[in-house]
Amino acid sequence: MEIKIALPSKGRISDPAVKLLSKAGIGLKDTVNRRLFSATFDQQINVMFTRASDIPEFVADGAADLGMTGLDLIREKEVRVEILEDLGFGKSKLVLAAPEDSDINQLSDVKEGSIVATEFPHLTEKYLETNGIPVKIVQLSGSTEIAPFIGVSDLISDLTSTGTTLKMNHLKIVETILKSSVHLIANPESYQEKKDKIEQIRTGIRGVLDAEGKKLVMMNVDEEVLDEVKKAMPGMSGPTVSQVLSDNRVVAVHAVVDEHEVFQVVNRLKKIGARDILVVPIERII
Structure with a gap:
């Protein structure tokens, strides 16, 4: 039983997708020469590299069992796939934008019949129609920002991460159509037939x-201050306590702590009397 995973061949989400698979224990055998098809260290799993925009259709058609691509592309293609996980990286948003000197400042200012240039015609048209604003869509494959300044459109709909490119091109955000990030998707039939492996x-x-x-914080403490330590340490389900083979009534304590809390937690523990404190990175939590 083979599982084929479609990953973006290039762009800002390609490397993070490859690294995520590697951290999950499904690393590519050849990380230097990226081919169309790449074997992994799991004999049942292979990776195919393709354009991010093609991944929703490849997964829907069964050419790939799984895929990683942006939610914006998944929604734009309007294909039937199972969305399994929001992977949390590649965050962006699809926005409606107008020239800075335009009198369009909010969605209600957009007039019926306005022309919108975009690479996302379905998402844009559907969003505006849902809000009672029928428009004319001009589909472009790139350089969308220039469209209002050469008379092609009144507005644009484009993907942005920080809004910097829009500002550089003298455009202002009027409305957010969709917030996006990279998602893990599955072919519905594959998910039923190969569910165990996919899971x-x-x-x-x-x-x-x-x-x-997350970080794993470990330490040794005297039994007499254990209750204070428990109160001082957060944990996913409370700290874990184990006996230390010693004549000094010492116990070992460890807990998973949010990275931003480590500094405060360690200092609280030292004041209580904890010693031999270790802060260890965590690769996976199953």
């Missing part, structure tokens, strides 16, 4: 995502 892959990926921003 193993999903669990590995989910374990990596759950471990992000």
Whole structure:
């Protein structure tokens, strides 16, 4: 039983997708020469590299069992796929934008019959029609920002991460149509027929995502201050306590702590009397 995973061949989401698979234990055998098809260290799993925009259709058609691509592309293609996980990277938003000197400042200012240039015709038209604003869509494959300044359109709908490119091109955001990030998707038939293996892959990926921003804090403490230590330490289900083979009534304590809390937690523990404190990175939480 082979599982084929479609990943973006290039762009800002390609490398993070490859790294996520690697951290999940599904690394590519050849990380230097990226081919159309690449074997992984799991004999049942192979990776195919293709354009991010083609991944929703390839997964829907069964050319790939799984895929990683942006929610914006998944929604734009309007294909039938199972969305398994929001992978949390490649965050962006599809926005409606107008020239800075335009009198269009909010959605209600957009007039019926306005012309909108975009690479996302279905999402844009559907969103505006839902809000009672029928418009004319001009589909472009790039350089969308220039369209209002050469008389092609009144507005544009485009993907942005920070809004910097829009500002550089003297455009202002009027409305957010969709917030997007990279998602893990599955072919519905593949998910039913190969569910066990797909869920193993999903669990590995989910374990990596759950471990992000977490640290394992371990220490030795005297039994007499254990209650104070428990109060001072957060944990996913409370700290774990185990006996230390010693004549000094010492116990070992460890807990998973959010990275941003580590500094405060360690200092609280030292004041209580904890010693031999270790802060360890976590690769996966299953």
